[in-house]
Amino acid sequence: MNQLIEHKLALLPNSPGCYLHKDKHGTIIYVGKAKNLKNRVRSYFRGSHDTKTEMLVSEIVDFEFIVTESNIEALLLEINLIQENKPKYNIRLKDDSSYPFIKITHERYPRLLITRQVKKDKGHYFGPYPNAGAANEIKKLLDRIFPFKKCTNPPEKVCFYYHLGQCSAHTVCHTDKAYYDQMIEDVKNFLNGHDDKIVNQLKEKMQAMAEEMEYERAAEYRDLISAIGLLRTKQRVMAQDMMDRDIFGYYVDKGWMCVQVFFVRQGKLIQRAVNLFPYYNEPEEDFLTYLGQFYHDSKNLIPKEIFIPETIDEELVKALVNSKVIKPKKGEKKQLVNLATKNARVSLQQKFDLLEKDIQKTQGAVENLGELMGIATPVRIEAFDNSNIMGTSPVSAMVVFENGKPNKKEYRKYKIKTVTGPDDYASMREVIRRRYSRVKREELTPPDLIIIDGGQGQVNVAKDVIEKELGLSIPVAGLQKNDRHQTQELLFGDPLQVVDLPRNSQEFFLLHRIQDEVHRFAITFHRQLRSKNSFSSKLDGIEGLGPKRKQKLMRHFKSLTKIQSASLEDLLAAGLPQKVAENVQRYLTSETETRSES
Template structure:
C-alpha cells in the first residue's frame, strides 16, 4: 500500500511515549482505536511489514490518524476503553454490543423489592449476579415475586394494586407491615439467591401435599410447577468452591485471525454461568484479551478475585481494576482456568466456520457492490414509506456499514399529509440530506430506494436540487414482489443471481427497512387508538390515562380486565364506563 505524504509526515512526528491512536477512513469516520506503550513503534507497524488478511483490510481503509499521549500505560488502557465505548469503531472488539449482564437487585428499603437490573446504581442495594442468561435471571425474579409477598411496584402507591388482592403483596401502601417479618423475607430470599433452596422447597412440598389432600388439584399443580422451576434454576453446579468467594475467570483461544473470549462467573462459590464471543482480531492477542476484560468491568461489578491464564499482564489489570488478578499454578483454580481456555477453544471450533462463512459471504457481497458502482461502497442508506389509506404516513431509514446494520443511525420520519408515494419519497430524501448538509456530516456511498425508475427519478430530483454527490439505485421487484434486479441512476438494470451473496445482502437490507418502517407505523396507530378510546370516557384525564397504561401496559390487557380490576386504578363509576366503552360491539 502506498502511503500518502500526509501520513508519512504524521508518522515522522509520533512520540516515544504511551498513548492511544485513532485510525480514520477517507470520510473522517473512526475505524479503530488502539493503545501503545510506545506510540511511534506501534502506529508505524501498521504501514510497514506483512500483515494477515484482516489487518491488511483495515490498513487499506486508513487515510488519517490521530494520537493522544498519556502519562502511563494504565491511562492509555482506560482512555482506549472510553473511546471504544463512545465511538463504537467497527474494527474493535466490542463486548456484547456494549451491553451489561443482568443482575438481580434487592432494594435496601424496609419494604424492599426484587427486580432485574443491568446497572449497579446504588451502593445501598444488594446485587446478585451477573447472570449471562437474561431468561434464567428473569425466571428467578418471577419465582421470588410469586413465592414471597414482597412489594412489586417501584414506588409505593396511594392504594393497593392487583398483587394485594392476589395475596402476593402485604400492601405496605395501606398497612403497617411488620419490619421483622420483612427482615425474615430478606434473609430467606438472600439465601435462596445464594443457592440455598432447601427450606422453600420443603415448604412448597408441604403446601402441595395439603392442597392435594383437600382435593385442590389445580393449586397442587401450581405448587408442583414452582418446585420444578426451582430445581431448574437452582440446579447443582459442577464447580462448587468451599471458600464461597466471588470470582471471575477469563480465558481465550486464537486461530486463523479470529479470537474466542470466554468468561466464567462464580458467585458464593458456585458457577452462575458463562459467556463467550468469537470475533475477528486486528491487534495483538493479549491486547484484545485485556481490552475484553476491561470493557466487561465498565458495566459490571468487580469481584474480589479474577483468575486469568499464563502470560496475562496481571500488574496492569490489578493497577487498573484495583483487585487481585491471579494466575494460578496448581490446584482447583488452575484446573478452572484450563477449563475456561478449553471452553474457549471448543467454542472457537464450533463457531469459527459459521462466523467465517458469514464474514466471507459479506465480503463477497460488498466486493460485488463495489464492482457494480466502480467505487468502494461502505455506507448504504435505505428508506421505506408506510401509510394506511393515506393516514399515519411515515418513513423509516436504516443504515448499513460494510454490510452490517448500524442501528445508532436508524431514523423515523413522521411525514406530511399523504399525496403520493413519490411525494413521500421526495420529502424524506429532502429532510434527511438537508439535515446532513446543515450538520456537515458525510453523505452515504449509496442511497437505495425500494422501487424502480419512478422512485429513482424522485430521489434524483432532490439530489440535483441540493447539488449532492450521491449515488442512487433502486431495488426492482418481479410480479411476485420479490427483488430481481438493481437499477442504477441511469435506469439500467443489473440482474441479480438469487444464489449470489449480494442478492442475500440486499434482501436482508430490504426486509430490515420494511420491518423498521412498519413497526413505527403500528406504534403510531396504537397510540392513536389508545388516545381515541380513553379520551371518550368521562372522568379519564391525562393522569388517569397514564396510570391505566402503566398498570395494564396495552389496550388488549385493559380490555381483558374486569370492572373490579379497572377500579383499582380509577373510581368505580369511571371503571364501569371504561369497561362498557372497551366492550362496545
C-alpha cells in the first residue's frame, strides 16, 4: 500500500457513496458502493482476500469517492459509473454474470420476476441493477404495492399472498385485461419517479385504517410510504427526463476553492470533475472565471441545462454559456446542487487533512533536507510569497516552520509600500530588506534557511539583499511550481541548481507543505485588504453600461479581471459604443489609480 492511499484511508468519511479504484495509469479498474465509505474502502487493504480480490488490490495505486445522501442513491450511482467506465474488475469479480433486471412478464396474468437476460418477448424490463440484492429490494417493495400473480394455484383457489393483499387472485377477483394493463402502467410510472398517485392512495388507506383503529395496518402503510420516499432518491442520479445537464457546486476555505461538476447524460449521473485552486477575488467572481474557462475548453461539451448555486448571478452565466441556466430553489434539482457542494467541501477538507498528515511525517525530513542541500540542519525555515492582482493591493507574507511544524505565532504580513504596479522582483526586494534589516538591527534569531516561492529571478533578488546589502550569511532557496500550481523543484546553490529530491520523499512533502502554507497565508491577507465590493458591482455605476452590455462584456472577455485590463480598442471590439467604451476605460483607470495611491 503506497503512502497516498495510506493517507487517504485515514480521511474517508463515514458516509454512503461510491468509490473508484485506479491503476498506475489513472484508469478506473473497479467501481463499488458502500453504506460507510470509510469501513468499506479500508477493508480492501486490511486482512486477507480471495485470489480475485488480491489481484484487484495489487493494481490499486489511488482511489477517489463520491459522497451520496443514501445507500439507495449509492446503488444507483454505481450502475451509472459501471456502465460509463466499464471497469475490468467489475466484470471479473461478478463471475461474468450479467446485471439483474426487474421484469413484468407478457402473460394473461402478468408476474413480477428478477432476470439477468433481456429478451424480445414483449415483457417490460426495468434496470439494470448493480446486484441481485438491489433488485430484490426494489421487487420486495413492488410486491407489497402491486398485487401481480404470485402463485400456481388452481383457478378457484386463492393463495397465501391473497390474504396478505399481495396477490389479486387472478381468476377470482380480476379477470379483465384492462386491470393488469393499468397496473403495468402504474409500475412504469412508479419506477420512473411519477409516484404521487400511489403515495396518495397509500395515505388514504393509512388514514382509513387509523380511523378504524387498525393501527398495525396503518403502520404498514406508513412504512410503505417511507420506503417509497427512499426510492425517490434515485432521481438525484437517474432522472426520467433523459436530459443532458451539468451540475455545479463549490466550496471555499483557507484561501482555496474546490469546484465539483457532475455530468448528467441522458438522465444519468455518469462522471464528475474535481478542481482545487487558490482563489484571489470574491468567490463568486472566481467561480465565474472558472466556468468561462471550463466551457472555453473544447473538450467540455455544453449541455442543454446548467445548474448553478444560488449565490451565482445566472445572467452572468448566460453571458458566458449558450445554454439554459437554472438556479434551483427546491426539490430534487436543488438537492443535486447541494450534493455537488457537499462533495466539494469533502474534497477540500481532504486536501487540508492530507497536508496535516504530511506534517506528522516531515519532522525527520528536516535533517535529511539539510544534508541534501549541504547546509546545517534547517531547524527554523522562513518562507515568503507575494500576492497581487494586476498590481493592485500588493502584499507579501512570511511563514515560519520550526522542526517541520508551522509556528503561526511567528507569521508576518507585509503591505508593499514602495512598488507601483505588478513588479514581483521589486516587491520581494522590499520585503526581504524590511524583514532582515530588523533581524540584524534587533538581533533577532535568524532562520537556518530562507525559502522564496518563485524561480531564479526572485531567489537572486533575495540573495542580493541578504548578502550584499545586509552582509548576512543565510542560505536562500527557491520553490518553483508547474503549470498546475503544484510544487515542482527546489533551486539552491551558487549558481542556482535543481536539488535532486524524490517526489515521494518526506523532504519533498515538507517543501510542498511550506509552499502551500505561505501561498495560503499571502492570498488570505491580500483578500482582506481588497474592497468588499466586487468588481462586477462597480460596473453597474458606469454610465451607458446596462445589463445587456454588461453581459456582452462578459461574453467577450470571459472573466472580470480581463475587462479591467482591456484597452479602448478591446472594449470597442467587444461591441460597446465609443462613448460607453470611453466611460468604462475612464472609470476603471481611475479605480486603479486610486488603489495605487492608497
